[in-house]
Amino acid sequence: xxxxxxxxxxxxxxxxxxxxxxxxxxxxxxxxxxxxxxxxxxxxxxxxxxxxxxxxxxxxxxxxxxxxxxxxxxxxxxxxxxxxxxxxxxxxxxxxxxxxxxxxxxxxxxxxxxxxxxxxxxxxxxxxxxxxxxxxxxxxxxxxxxxxxxxxxxxxxxxxxxxxxxxxxxxxxxxxxxxxxxxxxxxxxxxxxxxxxxxxxxxxxxxxxxxxxxxxxxxxxxxxxxxxxxxxxxxxxxxxxxxxxxxxxxxxxxxxxxxxxxxxxxxxxxxxxxxxxxxxxxxxxxxxxxxxxxxxxxxxxxxxxxxxxxxxxxxxxxxxxxxxxxxxxxxxxxxxxxxxxxxxxxxxxxxxxxxxxxxxxxxxxxxxxxxxxxxxxxxxxxxxxxxxxxxxxxxxxxxxxxxxxxxxxxxxxxxxxxxxxxxxxxxxxxxxxxxxxxxxxxxxxxxxxxxxxxxxxxxxxxxxxxxxxxxxxxxxxxxxxxxxxxxxxxxxxxxxxxxxxxxxxxxxxxxxxxxxxxxxxxxxxxxxxxxxxxxxxxxxxxxxxxxxxxxxxxxxxxxxxxxxxxxxxxxxxxxxxxxxxxxxxxxxxxxxxxxx
Amino acid sequence: xxxxxxxxxxxxxxxxxxxxxxxxxxxxxxxxxxxxxxxxxxxxxxxxxxxxxxxxxxxxxxxxxxxxxxxxxxxxxxxxxxxxxxxxxxxxxxxxxxxxxxxx
Numbered sequence: 001x002x003x004x005x006x007x008x009x010x011x012x013x014x015x016x017x018x019x020x021x022x023x024x025x026x027x028x029x030x031x032x033x034x035x036x037x038x039x040x041x042x043x044x045x046x047x048x049x050x051x052x053x054x055x056x057x058x059x060x061x062x063x064x065x066x067x068x069x070x071x072x073x074x075x076x077x078x079x080x081x082x083x084x085x086x087x088x089x090x091x092x093x094x095x096x097x098x099x100x101x102x103x104x105x106x107x108x109x110x111x112x113x114x115x116x117x118x119x120x121x122x123x124x125x126x127x128x129x130x131x132x133x134x135x136x137x138x139x140x141x142x143x144x145x146x147x148x149x150x151x152x153x154x155x156x157x158x159x160x161x162x163x164x165x166x167x168x169x170x171x172x173x174x175x176x177x178x179x180x181x182x183x184x185x186x187x188x189x190x191x192x193x194x195x196x197x198x199x200x201x202x203x204x205x206x207x208x209x210x211x212x213x214x215x216x217x218x219x220x221x222x223x224x225x226x227x228x229x230x231x232x233x234x235x236x237x238x239x240x241x242x243x244x245x246x247x248x249x250x251x252x253x254x255x256x257x258x259x260x261x262x263x264x265x266x267x268x269x270x271x272x273x274x275x276x277x278x279x280x281x282x283x284x285x286x287x288x289x290x291x292x293x294x295x296x297x298x299x300x301x302x303x304x305x306x307x308x309x310x311x312x313x314x315x316x317x318x319x320x321x322x323x324x325x326x327x328x329x330x331x332x333x334x335x336x337x338x339x340x341x342x343x344x345x346x347x348x349x350x351x352x353x354x355x356x357x358x359x360x361x362x363x364x365x366x367x368x369x370x371x372x373x374x375x376x377x378x379x380x381x382x383x384x385x386x387x388x389x390x391x392x393x394x395x396x397x398x399x400x401x402x403x404x405x406x407x408x409x410x411x412x413x414x415x416x417x418x419x420x421x422x423x424x425x426x427x428x429x430x431x432x433x434x435x436x437x438x439x440x441x442x443x444x445x446x447x448x449x450x451x452x453x454x455x456x457x458x459x460x461x462x463x464x465x466x467x468x469x470x471x472x473x474x475x476x477x478x479x480x481x482x483x484x485x486x487x488x489x490x491x492x493x494x495x496x497x498x499x500x501x502x503x504x505x506x507x508x509x510x511x512x513x514x515x516x517x518x519x520x521x522x523x524x525x526x527x528x529x530x531x532x533x534x535x536x537x538x539x540x541x542x543x544x545x546x547x548x549x550x551x552x553x554x555x556x557x558x559x560x561x562x563x564x565x566x567x568x569x570x571x572x573x574x575x576x577x578x579x580x581x582x583x584x585x586x587x588x589x590x591x592x593x594x595x596x
Numbered sequence: 597x598x599x600x601x602x603x604x605x606x607x608x609x610x611x612x613x614x615x616x617x618x619x620x621x622x623x624x625x626x627x628x629x630x631x632x633x634x635x636x637x638x639x640x641x642x643x644x645x646x647x648x649x650x651x652x653x654x655x656x657x658x659x660x661x662x663x664x665x666x667x668x669x670x671x672x673x674x675x676x677x678x679x680x681x682x683x684x685x686x687x688x689x690x691x692x693x694x695x696x697x698x699x700x
Contacts, residue, residue, distance in 0.1 A: 489662055544636040546658055 010053065010070035012037065018057050018307040019350040022070045025053035031076045031200055036061075037068040040111035042093060044077050044311070047351055056307040056347055058093050059110055076198035079315050080116040081322045082174040083123045083144045083152045083193060085296050089276065090116070092265070092300040092308030094315050108304075122171040123193065125154070125178055129164055136161035137204075138325060138381025141179050142169075144193065147293040149284070150259065153326040154178065157195050158204050158381060195322075199314035203321040205378040205388075212377075214447045215331065215391050218254040218285075218517035219247075220563075221434045221506045224462055224527065226441040227451075228417045230256075230329055231377030231389035234441075235337075235411045238421025239401025242433045245271050247419070248335045248395055250432070250510050253282055253291055254517045257331035257391065259323045260295045263316035265309045266339020269301040285517060302339070309343040317374045320390045324378065327386030332375070336395040337368065341407045357406040365410035372414045416442040430507055436469050455524050464531055465501055472498030489547045490538065496551050497534040504560040505530060515563050525574040526562045532578065533559065536585045545588045553588075555580045604638055606631050607649025610676045615647065628655035635659050639668050647673045650682045 010022040020036055020043060028034065028045050036043045036057055041064070047054035055070065079094045089097045091108070094116045100108055127142040129135060137158040146152035165188065166180040172193065179191040197203060211229030228234045238244045245267065252260050252275070264272045280292040287293075296319055300312040313334055320330045334340070341364060348361035356362040375392035379385060394415070398408045401423050412418060418440050425433035441447075448459040455461075471494050475487060484492065505526050509515040518526075537550045558577055565573045605615040605622045612622040625631050631652045636659070638646055646668050653660075653672040663670060672682045692698050 485661070544633060546632075547662075548658060 008072045010034070010072070012064065012066050012068045012070060013052070014066065015061055015064050016350045017346070018061060018305055019347065020055045020057050020061065020064070020070070022053050022055060024051055025070070026051040028053055028072055028074070029076075031198070033073045033075055033077050035071040035073065035111070037064045037070070039064070040071070040113065042111070043070075044307075046347070054351055056310070057305070058308040058311065059108075059305055076200065077311060077314075078196040078198045079318050081195045081197055081319070082117050083146045084117040084121060084174065085319055085322075086146050086150050086152075086259070086294065087292050087296075088117075089272075089297040089299055090315070091304065092298065092310075092312030092315060094298075097299060117174060117194070119173060119175055122173060123152075125168060125170060125172045125193070127167045127169045127179075129167065129179075131164055131167055133164045134162075135164060135181070136381075136383065139383055140326075141167065141191070147289075149287045149289045149293045154193055155195075155325060155382065156181070156191070158325075160189060160191075162189070197318055197322065199311065199318045202374045203318070203325060205325070205380050207379050209377045209379060209387070210446070211389075211443060212446055213450055214443075215329075216256040216520060217251055218519065219250055219432060220508055220518050220523050220526075221432055221436065222251075222419065223518075223520060224523050225436055225466065225506075226417060226419060226434070226439050227443060227447045228391060228393070228441065229377075229443040229447060231375065231391055232417060232443055233372045233375050233392045233394075233415045234417035234419060235394050235396055235408075235415040236419045236421060237396035237398055237403050237408045237411070238426075238433070239423045240397065242401070242421040242423050242426040243431050244395040244397065244421060245335055246510050247421070247432050247434070248333045248393065249275065249278075250516070251331065251393055252295070252333050253279070254285070255331045255391070256286075256329075258294060258328040259320070259330045260291075261298065261316050261320045261323075261330060261332040262295060263298045263300075263312055263332065263334045265298075265300045265312045265334060265336065266302050266342065267335050269299075269303065271335075272297070272299045272301055306343045306346050309340055310347065313337070313340050313371055317371060317390070317392070321374060324388035324390050325380045325382075327380060327384075327388050329389045329391070331391045331393065334371075334392070334394040336397045337371075337411065338395075338397040338407050341368070360406050364406060365413065368407075368410050369414050372411075430502065431510065432508060434506075436466070436506065437473055451520075454520060458524065461524070461527055461531060465505075465527060468494060468498050468501060468534070489541055492547065493534070493537055493541060493550070497530065497537075500530050500533070500556065500559065501527070504563065508563070512564065514566055518563065519567055522563075522565075522567060522570045525570060526559070529559045529562060529574065529577050529581065533581060536581065540585055540589050543589050549588055553584050555584050601638060601641060601643045603645045603647075604634075604643055605647040605673070606634060607647070607652060607673065608675065611649045611673065612647075620647075625652070628652055632656050632659045635663070635668075635670070639663055643668050645669050645671065647671050649673055649675050650680050651675055653682055654680075 008027050010025040013023045014021040032045045034043050041057050041059040043055040043057040045053045046056050123144040125142050129141050135156050137156050139156045140153045142154045144152040162181045162183040165182050168178040172178055174194040175192050177190040181189045211231040213230045214227045215230045236244050252262050280290050282291045284291050298312050298316045300309045320332045323330045345360050375390040377389040380388045396408050396411050398405045420435045420438040421433045422435035451458040475491055475495055601621045603620045605612040605620050609624050615622050623634050644667050650672050688700050
């Protein structure tokens with residue numbers, strides 16, 4: 001692998017699960033990759049004391065013992081960045097799982113050494129610059145059509161600049177030289193499509209921008225009540241079975257992003273299977289192509305080695321950063337950061353570090369912050385002022401759903417959007433079980449400007465809906481105490497309206513073909529119809545209309561079915577509903593026979 | 597309904613006729629819908645007590661529920677036919693609610 005590896009050899013002194021301690025390691029550096037034993041397991045140096053190094057091994061360490069060698073590579077843990085990432089499924093250290101499956105079957109053999117990306121595949125490289133052009137880090141030198149929807153922009157590696165002395169056009173493998181660059185020092189550098197980047201170092205950018213635009217997800221409770229910005233960060237904490245994974249999948253499917261990086265870390269294997277089965281079949285509403293054409297999957301399921309889980313998050317975000325640098329809007333989903341934190345805890349425990357809260361290492365929150373801070377809206381390197389973004393959405397699985405535990409708390413300190421899932425809602429079969437009373441979005445104010453441009457009364461309408469839901473929870477306490485009979489009709493009407501908002505608007509069926517995605521236009525329309533009913537109903541009640549007649553109106557059923565109306569027919573349906581609403585209320589207040 | 601009405605009676609001709617004798621404003625109505633409308637208007641004028649004949653009283657549960665607060669007090673009165681015991685039943689319910697068991 002590397003010329004040095006035979007010269008310098010460490011000796012294993014201790015093995016403790018994924019942790020290997022080796023002596024004679026003076027010449028390694030922190031976070032260097034080493035190959036452990038003659039099985040050549042991949043490991044990473046995570047602690048150095050004198051000539052003793054602690055190595056976290058990304059593979060099963062059964063059968064390894066003291067005295068066995070450790071080979072150096074003198075390279076940090078890196079990912080390979082080149083065309084071929086999209087549609088790929090990798091493990092935590094970017095080993096291609098589909099290729100391994102083809103070579104070795106459904107168990108990953110120890111120490112398997114395969115290229116991370118397909119070296120043989122030919123890509124059609126189209127140049128963008130000519131010989132003699134001055135380029136610097138981040139400039140685009142050419143394109144490759146990676147999938148029908150993703151144009152892979154080949155960039156000058158971040159630290160390089162100089163004059164192009166040769167450029168290729170046409171078919172090339174990722175390791176072929178596609179351009180030559182003379183640096184200001186007069187050195188000639190060969191550029192390939194393949195770049196490496198150490199996962200623990202954030203890729204550079206020009207400057208960070210404040211997120212301003214919403215990332216439309218097609219999920220009503222998210223877009224309307226708790227929107228996330230492009231380049232924003234969100235957390236989804238929730239107990240088991242409350243639908244974290246389904247929400248993550250929904251976002252991966254429908255979020256308004258060019259590239260999706262889905263990191264399944266420490267969750268069940270069959271959830272990744274779902275993604276693999278479903279995504280190729282689903283069509284992206286914008287491009288009409290399969291969703292897989294814009295997705296990179298990173299899988300470290302619960303039965304895969306713990307240490308690689310720690311790396312999977314970094315692998316994911318580095319790939320995301322690479323596409324961000326091309327000027328794409330990337331969304332990264334991590335499911336779940338709790339499992340990742342548990343991997344940290346396990347390693348920390350084996351390293352005999354002083355435990356912090358609940359045994360998590362003291363650096364838990366700084367590690368979490370490091371990860372989330374790599375998201376954001378940025379002006380990328382290069383001369384084109386490209387804007388790229390990474391929106392990060394992390395699931396958190398607090399034990400027992402109690403968000404006062406360290407991982408949730410550390411996450412909440414960093415993220416700006418909090419979608420708290422509630423087991424009570426999940427139990428009531430209200431999905432997505434995002435608790436509207438606990439959740440919040442700190443992007444709201446910025447994003448409302450954008451939404452209001454779309455529909456002038458968007459924020460007013462949303463505020464009203466929130467107030468009604470708020471009111472409902474207060475009234476519900478009274479009802480629980482003394483029964484619904486004790487409420488005045490106007491309060492009962494509020495509760496009815498809240499029920500309608502919950503059932504007809506917030507509830508969304510991820511498995512219904514039409515309901516799974518709702519455009520902003522439609523979201524606005526449904527909410528408007530519900531609130532229009534509420535307003536008219538309040539007036540009618542004041543004019544002595546019968547409460548029972550109001551709540552049993554036929555049009556309400558129709559409002560309830562609005563979410564199942566296809567996008568194309570929605571504008572017409574909305575008009576019809578509003579007409580019916582008005583006429584039904586007119587009949588109600590006029591039809592009262594006075595002094596009959 | 598210009599002057600302030602403090603006490604009113606609603607029901608069939610024969611039922612409410614006598615109320616006229618003591619100066620109570622009366623409304624001769626047959627349909628529950630009309631009764632509901634009149635009660636609504638009386639309530640808006642801060643009428644305090646409204647007597648309603650039993651047959652109408654039974655037909656307007658929603659209105660009764662609406663005016664459960666202190667005023668107006670809506671009291672059922674027997675019609676010229678035999679009393680159906682509506683008032684007594686109501687009192688019994690209220691006592692049961694207040695003290696926890698049926699003392700009748």
